[in-house]
Amino acid sequence: MDRANIRKAIKDPHKWGEKYSLWVTYFCTGCGIMEIPPTITARWDAERFGVKPMATPRQANLFLITGYVSIKTLKAIIISYEQMPNPKYTVAFGSCPIDGGLYYTSYNTINHLDRYLPVDGWIAGCMPRPEAIFIAVTKLWKMIEGGMVDGYKRYEENIDYYRRNQERVLGREFIESSPAPMTEEP
Amino acid sequence: MSTFMRVVWIVTLPVIALLISVLFLGLFRKITARIQRRYGPPVYQPVIDLTKLLTQHSNISHGVMFDMGLIIALAGSVVTVLLIPAGGIHPLSSSGDLLVIIYVMLIPVLGMALAAGDSGNPNASLGVSRKLILGLGYEVPFLLVLLTVMTHGETTSLVNVVQMQADSILSWGVFRFPLSAIATFLILPVMLGIHPFDIVGAPQEISSGPQVEFGGKYLALATIEQALQLFIVIALFVDLFLGGAANLGTFFLKMLGVFLIGIFIGAVYPRFRIDQALRYCWKWPTLFALAGLILVMIIGG
Numbered sequence: 001m002d003r004a005n006i007r008k009a010i011k012d013p014h015k016w017g018e019k020y021s022l023w024v025t026y027f028c029t030g031c032g033i034m035e036i037p038p039t040i041t042a043r044w045d046a047e048r049f050g051v052k053p054m055a056t057p058r059q060a061n062l063f064l065i066t067g068y069v070s071i072k073t074l075k076a077i078i079i080s081y082e083q084m085p086n087p088k089y090t091v092a093f094g095s096c097p098i099d100g101g102l103y104y105t106s107y108n109t110i111n112h113l114d115r116y117l118p119v120d121g122w123i124a125g126c127m128p129r130p131e132a133i134f135i136a137v138t139k140l141w142k143m144i145e146g147g148m149v150d151g152y153k154r155y156e157e158n159i160d161y162y163r164r165n166q167e168r169v170l171g172r173e174f175i176e177s178s179p180a181p182m183t184e185e186p
Numbered sequence: 187m188s189t190f191m192r193v194v195w196i197v198t199l200p201v202i203a204l205l206i207s208v209l210f211l212g213l214f215r216k217i218t219a220r221i222q223r224r225y226g227p228p229v230y231q232p233v234i235d236l237t238k239l240l241t242q243h244s245n246i247s248h249g250v251m252f253d254m255g256l257i258i259a260l261a262g263s264v265v266t267v268l269l270i271p272a273g274g275i276h277p278l279s280s281s282g283d284l285l286v287i288i289y290v291m292l293i294p295v296l297g298m299a300l301a302a303g304d305s306g307n308p309n310a311s312l313g314v315s316r317k318l319i320l321g322l323g324y325e326v327p328f329l330l331v332l333l334t335v336m337t338h339g340e341t342t343s344l345v346n347v348v349q350m351q352a353d354s355i356l357s358w359g360v361f362r363f364p365l366s367a368i369a370t371f372l373i374l375p376v377m378l379g380i381h382p383f384d385i386v387g388a389p390q391e392i393s394s395g396p397q398v399e400f401g402g403k404y405l406a407l408a409t410i411e412q413a414l415q416l417f418i419v420i421a422l423f424v425d426l427f428l429g430g431a432a433n434l435g436t437f438f439l440k441m442l443g444v445f446l447i448g449i450f451i452g453a454v455y456p457r458f459r460i461d462q463a464l465r466y467c468w469k470w471p472t473l474f475a476l477a478g479l480i481l482v483m484i485i486g487g
Contacts, residue, residue, distance in 0.1 A: 003228065017238030021231070026389070045224040047215070050231060055389035058401035061242070085402040086243040 001141075003050075018061070018087060019141045020050040025060040027080060030067020032094040032127055039130040049137055057083040062140075064133075065119075068096035068103050069110050071169055078166060079178065081117055088152050089144075091121045091136055098122055115165045118151035195277040196268060200414075203267045203421075206438060207413035208232050210420075210445055214380075217446070221453040232409075239406035248305045248399060255301025256400075256407045262293025263414035270421045271348050271430060273437030282342045284332060291418065294411055295321060301404075302396035313395020316460050317386045323467030324376045330475035331366045335426055338363060338482045348430035359427035365478030367427045372471040374444075375451055376463065377419045379412075382455035383463055420444050 002008055009016040024036075040046045040053055054060040057080040069077065081090065092113050095101040100111030113119055121140060123132050143149045155162060167175045212229040219226025247253055268278040269287050276283075295317060302310035339347055351358050360367040376383045387395040400408050424430060424440045431437035458466065 003234075013237045014241040017234055017236075017241055021234045021238040023235075042222050042224050045219070045226070047219060047227050048225045050227055050234060053389075055393040056398050058246075058399055059394070059397070059405055061238070083246075083401075 001138075015144060019144050022049075022051050022062040022089070022137065022140070023054040023060045024051060024062045024064055025057050025080060025084070026053040026055050027057070027063075027076075029065050029069060029073050029077060030094070030096060032064075032066030032096075035093075035127055035130055035133070036064070036066065039133055044130045044134075046133070046137075049134065051133075051137055057081070058085065060084055061088050063088065063090045064093050065090065065097045065113060065117075066093045067127075068094075068101065068106075069113055070108050071110065074110055074116060074166075075170055075174060078117065078170075082178070086152050087149070089120045089140060089149055090117055090151055091123065091140070092119050093123045093133070093136075094128060095124055095126045098124065101126060110169060116162060116169075118154045118162075120149045120151040192277045195275050199272065199275060199277060200264045200267050202434070203272070203414060203417045204410065206441070207417040208236070210416055210442075211409075211413055213445070214449055214452075217449050218453045221450070232413075236406055236409060239402055239409070242402035246399075246401070251300050251304040252399075252404075253301075255297045255299070255304065256404060256411070257297070258300065259294040259297030259411045260407055260414075262290060262297055263411050263418065265293075266290045266418050267414060267421075269344075270418060271345050271425055272421055273431045273434035275434065276345055280343070284336060284342045284344050284347070287344070287422070288329070288332065292321075294415060298396050298408070298411070302399075305399035307398050309392045309394075309398040310396050312392045313386050313398070316392075316395065319460055319464060320376060320383070320385060320467075323464045324373045324471075326468060327369050327373050327471035327475040328377070330472065330479050331370050331426075334363055334366045334475065334479045334482050335359065337479070344425055348425055351429035352432075355429070358429040363478050363482055365474050365481060369471040369474035369478060370423060370427065372474065373467060374419065374423060374448060376467060378416060378448060380448060380452040382452070382458050384457060385460050385463055388457060416445075417441075420448075 003020050036053070038044055046052070061084060063081055063084065065077065081088070092098060096103060096109070097113035097119070100109065103109040104111060110116065120143070121136055123136050125132060140149065163175055209229070211232040215231060216226045216229050265278070266287060269283050269290060299314045299317070302314050335347055336342055339350055341347065375381070379386055387397060392398070397405060397408050420441045423444055424437065428440050428444070431440060
């Protein structure tokens with residue numbers, strides 16, 4: 001952790017800020033949210049890493065998809081994701097967003113999250129322990145350092161692919177009602 | 187004070203105030219964490235957060251007032267900082283500045299209300315209405331306290347109020363009108379907006395209230411504005427009751443003392459409802475302030 005490295009911080013303040021100030025969308029997407037209260041409170045204390053839950057997607061830059069994603073939740077997830085300011089990161093938490101997990105045969109959940117949203121990292125397990133979130137955060141730091149987290153850029157580049165998949169499960173009306181995601185400012 | 191020095195201080199004082207208040211924000215998070223037996227973020231965490239917010243791409247604006255409201259709020263805060271004597275530095279103060287402060291302190295609230303109102307989010311409107319109700323609550327005892335101070339010193343200048351307390355510790359406001367000092371201390375967490383009175387931006391109830399639609403640079407400006415509010419309220423308390431200070435160092439130490447007590451209260455309390463807060467404001471602080479005013483009027487200066 002080079003958080004206190006002043007020379008590096010002044011050289012690239014953008015990266016310094018992005019790395020050590022990850023604000024998480026406070027949004028219960030599934031049963032995995034049960035692991036978040038111990039993570040952010042006194043037992044595990046995520047705030048020492050700069051990770052802080054925020055109340056609205058507009059203020060956040062890290063989206064934890066905690067647990068299975070039902071079709072109804074997917075709508076809310078997509079709306080919230082498109083409201084977050086760039087650069088933003090998505091981490092899928094638990095085995096359900098990876099391949100459906102326990103709900104693989106359910107008629108009402110989606111099985112592969114990365115067909116509908118760009119996912120920057122996965123935390124496997126059912127449920128992953130709070131320590132796994134910290135491992136994910138440190139991995140995310142390394143990826144931000146190397147410039148490897150480009151989920152939001154991929155989303156803008158391949159918007160047709162994502163919209164097509166979203167339309168398949170959410171229907172035509174949802175796609176027509178949602179505006180095009182904003183493009184990167186110059 | 188020469189004109190040149192005045193201009194220099196007008197430029198530097200807001201920056202100093204900002205540095206102090208950002209340090210306070212960091213201390214607030216660290217000390218709260220230690221009280222709750224957490225390790226907590228580093229003290230410079232707000233600097234990291236502000237850096238991130240300022241470099242983020244803001245993806246939406248909800249209209250002209252959404253942009254301008256924040257600027258109005260920030261400008262109001264900066265002007266208020268310039269009006270309050272901080273350790274012998276008072277670039278904008280003149281004879282009636284205590285009266286001006288009462289009015290100027292409302293501009294940041296109105297600016298935030300305009301910006302939040304233009305976003306059209308119901309949570310933002312809820313937050314604004316809560317802020318105005320809370321303002322109604324603490325303005326009553328606060329105005330009574332200011333009236334006591336003005337009656338006692340027969341002056342409307344904050345610089346004169348500070349000068350009157352310069353002789354010894356016993357001439358500090360807290361010993362001259364203790365009842366008013368108690369009243370102000372009781373409404374201090376309300377004015378600072380910390381626990382148990384962080385009703386306005388309650389994240390779990392109304393999604394951080396007026397700031398619900400702010401992201402990126404907007405949130406950075408809102409955070410800076412809030413940090414300056416922290417400075418204004420504590421500096422006003424130090425000037426009114428703790429004798430101000432002759433230099434910036436002593437002033438900072440006195441502010442730190444007041445702020446630490448505020449943290450200790452804030453870290454252990456949950457949140458009041460808005461009606462409980464209003465009832466609290468109009469009960470004990472108002473009673474103490476009124477008693478202090480009557481006492482000063484009977485005994486005289």
